[in-house]
Amino acid sequence: MTRALLLVLDSVGCGAAPDAARYGDEGADTLGHIRRATGLRLPVLDALGLDAILGGAAPAGAAHGRMRPRATGKDSTTGHWEIAGAAPAAPFATFDRFPDALVRAIEEEAGVAFLGNVAASGTAIIDELGAEHLRSGRPILYTSADSVLQVAAHEEVIPPRRLYALCEVARRHADAWAIGRVIARPFEGTPGAFRRTARRHDFSMRPPRTVLDAITEAGRPVIGIGKTGDLFAGQGLGASHPTASNAEGMARTAALWEEMREGLVFTNLVDFDTLFGHRRDVAGYAGALAEFDAWLGGFLPACGPEDLVILTADHGNDPTFRGTDHTREEVPLLVLHRGRRDALGTRDGFADVAATLAGAFGLPPWPSGRSFLA
Incomplete structure (x- = not known):
């Protein structure tokens, strides 16, 4: 009876990826620049290990690390597909003007x-x-x-x-x-x-087969919250709950988590990206992070030691950076499971999440990625 929660904080990157210069994003750092600009502190996330991920000295209360993107691109679809173990074979096309x-x-x-x-x-x-x-x-x-x-x-x-x-x-x-x-x-x-x-x-677009399909085929419920269902075109999801805000997404997550006994809840919280990252609203982004941190503190007591909770992001969107586009960044990784507090290092690809979920649900090893629970 495995119960898992995958929380994606849309655009909450933690520093430029090694190939950021190819995207014009060298020097981007969503979380780092917001913290320096506003003095933001996130007591719950920092206590779990975010401070350690960002180079601080606070002890970590959960397994913690970073993930480095491997798929080409810095958009939500690419990031989420890679998290689910199905990075696009080729980059999606971009246009200045459609043909x-x-x-x-x-x-x-x-x-x-x-x-x-x-x-x-x-x-x-x-x-x-x-x-x-x-x-x-x-x-x-x-x-x-x-x-x-x-x-x-x-x-x-x-x-x-x-x-x-x-x-x-x-x-x-x-x-x-x-x-x-x-x-x-x-x-x-x-x-x-x-x-x-x-x-x-x-x-x-419909994705290739993902770990969501594998979990569903194994008879476990998979529920999408926020724009998760849209990003996977509904594939691999037994139910989808679109939301109008982070607040609604957090409330829906807590309610479904309380009802579930097994399966996966996959939540995307998009306000960080759409309302604050793209609009280069540093103070608004900091405020949204503080609201999430406060909610998380109230939510965590509902998570037992056997539950698997993974908190990460899909790309960056540094509100202090030039332009209004996403930024090519590594993303934070926090994992709550059986009291682990180890450092997970910098993971070579987001598909480590898919490999971890496959292992947690007793499925055959996922063909890409490396479980951080092994």
Whole structure:
């Protein structure tokens, strides 16, 4: 009867990866720079081992280390797939402008004509084109440094359900162009005061087989919380619970954990990335980390010694760094299981999580990664 929790703090990196210069990210350090800029201390995480991971002297109350990305890319899909033991065979494609053939195929099937088709910040693009969208009814198409095709629409012009249907059409065509995610971006408000709503929805490519599939096939429940289900296109998950905020994700995690007797809860907390990393809001990011730390302190008494709790991240998004893109970073690793407090070192790849989960659930050894419980 194995019960496991995998908590991914979206974008909470802990220092530039060795190949960061290839991505223009040399010197990035999400956690380190936030701590230095704000004086942030996280008593629960630091006591578990985060302080030791970041070079401090505080004793660690849990197994602790770092993970170094091996897959090419620094987006959420790549990071989560690698964590689940299925790093993409090739990097997802990125664009400054989508090819005319792709755009025409989507427009013809969906019966729309897009505005935009540019690389832009999501908040900037609705400020720039939102009024024209209201006038014309045409959805806004844009991308970013990640492999994403994003479609923004005002909820009173294109209601979310229609926007999702449009994005499902886009997803079918985006596969041929190796685009990692299609993202529906509903917004509301009036010109000069537009704001994105919580009804975002991601449509990912289907991943290769992951450890989530293996756990499910073994008859154990696997439940996704937050955007986990979107990132895996529902594959390998018995149930999925989208959330509108970190607070909702934490509350849902605690409630499901209390109900479960065995299986895996896989939670993604995305506010660190979307609300604070991309917007380069250092104080907001620090505040979100402090809120998580306080919640974690209240949650940990519900975890028994035989439970397996893994806390990590998928990439960085240093709010002190140039631009508004993700940053190529190593990620922290904290593991609670049977009172272990050992140093796990720097792991060569995120797939060590998949190998660990396979071992914990009594499955055959995972073909990639190395269990940190062995």
